[in-house]
Amino acid sequence: MAFFNLQDINVSYDKKNNILEGLNLEIEKGELVSLLGPSGCGKTTTLRVVAGFIEPTHGQFILDDTDMTKVPVHKRNFGLVFQSYALFPHLSVFDNVAFGLKLQKVSKEEIKKRVENILEVCDLKGFEKRFPKQLSGGQRQRVALARALVVEPKLLLLDEPLSNLDAKLRINMRVEIKRLQRKLGITTIFVTHDQEECFSISDKVAVMNGGVIEQYDTPENIYRTPKTEFVARFIGFENFIDLKRKDAHTYIASDGSEFVVDNGCDKEDPKGTIRPEDIQIVSSQDNVENKITGKVIVRTFLGKSYQYELDTPLGVIVVNGSSDHVLQAQDTVCVSLPKGKIVLV
Ligand SMILES: Nc1ncnc2c1ncn2[C@@H]1O[C@H](COP(=O)(O)OP(=O)(O)O)[C@@H](O)[C@H]1O
Numbered sequence: 001m002a003f004f005n006l007q008d009i010n011v012s013y014d015k016k017n018n019i020l021e022g023l024n025l026e027i028e029k030g031e032l033v034s035l036l037g038p039s040g041c042g043k044t045t046t047l048r049v050v051a052g053f054i055e056p057t058h059g060q061f062i063l064d065d066t067d068m069t070k071v072p073v074h075k076r077n078f079g080l081v082f083q084s085y086a087l088f089p090h091l092s093v094f095d096n097v098a099f100g101l102k103l104q105k106v107s108k109e110e111i112k113k114r115v116e117n118i119l120e121v122c123d124l125k126g127f128e129k130r131f132p133k134q135l136s137g138g139q140r141q142r143v144a145l146a147r148a149l150v151v152e153p154k155l156l157l158l159d160e161p162l163s164n165l166d167a168k169l170r171i172n173m174r175v176e177i178k179r180l181q182r183k184l185g186i187t188t189i190f191v192t193h194d195q196e197e198c199f200s201i202s203d204k205v206a207v208m209n210g211g212v213i214e215q216y217d218t219p220e221n222i223y224r225t226p227k228t229e230f231v232a233r234f235i236g237f238e239n240f241i242d243l244k245r246k247d248a249h250t251y252i253a254s255d256g257s258e259f260v261v262d263n264g265c266d267k268e269d270p271k272g273t274i275r276p277e278d279i280q281i282v283s284s285q286d287n288v289e290n291k292i293t294g295k296v297i298v299r300t301f302l303g304k305s306y307q308y309e310l311d312t313p314l315g316v317i318v319v320n321g322s323s324d325h326v327l328q329a330q331d332t333v334c335v336s337l338p339k340g341k342i343v344l345v
């Protein structure tokens with residue numbers, strides 16, 4: 001059995017509707033797993049079940065072969081960094097970090113040693129005597145992390161810990177979290193609604209939708225081969241084209257045109273989807289696969305590229321084009337959907 005196991009978990013806040021329904025999650029020791037999904041899909045609820053703040057109405061939580069389902073919060077000794085878990089304003093950095101160890105009645109010398117060590121690891125040496133209000137957002141976040149890590153928890157639970165930081169700090173901090181997590185080998189669940197953040201630090205990603213996990217896999221596999229339309233949309237796929245299966249690698253669109261794909265699927269009428277940046281703008285004479293002709297209806301400047309909405313016989317197709325050759329509204333344009341980049345869902 002995996003180190004961490006959520007088995008068939010149901011949660012209901014009102015005894016009528018299930019917020020989580022039959023949720024399963026397995027995590028190996030030392031892995032960092034992200035829960036990714038839109039607001040309201042049940043990420044925080046899942047973490048609260050693990051932390052012990054809510055008891056599931058059905059199912060079990062097993063950690064290291066021990067049934068934790070009914071163990072109270074304070075006996076779980078997990079490291080928690082929740083959005084709402086603020087630092088104690090009246091305690092210094094040192095005392096904030098030492099708090100959990102004092103609760104555990106660790107000796108004074110041992111506390112000093114461990115707090116100093118973790119402050120060094122979190123790049124907070126020299127800040128021991130400061131109070132939270134004398135720190136920047138990123139420093140405070142690191143103190144919260146140090147406080148969670150110092151108890152050397154069996155599990156580290158992070159609920160959108162970077163959401164209050166500006167863009168640059170977020171990136172620094174996520175590298176920091178990954179480094180610490182690796183160094184200390186702590187099994188970690190990281191909650192986020194930001195796919196880039198999640199892909200960059202996770203060993204595995206669980207994409208959640210409406211209280212269930214729709215796909216659980218490595219970031220690479222999810223990025224390249226989403227299994228459902230929801231997952232595909234959430235990670236940046238657009239252009240969902242209704243298709244009918246002709247054979248394993250050939251599909252027919254609604255206007256009768258044929259699409260070839262590298263990776264077929266078992267469904268008789270799947271949708272073919274592709275990211276806007278994977279579509280190529282070609283000339284009308286080019287002999288290329290999966291060609292569609294359309295008219296530019298909207299152009300959006302993205303910085304590195306332009307994005308166009310094309311009106312085509314298959315509906316609106318969204319495509320990115322380089323800044324070298326800029327198209328105008330009403331221009332007629334041909335695009336090719338490379339067969340290796342089309343995913344069937
Ligand atoms: N204490 C609560 N009482 C009732 N409903 C709640 C409570 N907390 C969360 N919910 C509902 O449960 C669903 C999942 O919420 P949550 O787990 O916080 O989602 P996420 O963290 O993914 O944004 C939402 O529909 C939310 O409104």
Ligand SMILES: [Mg+2]
Nearest residue numbers: 043044045159
């Ligand atoms: Mg949440």
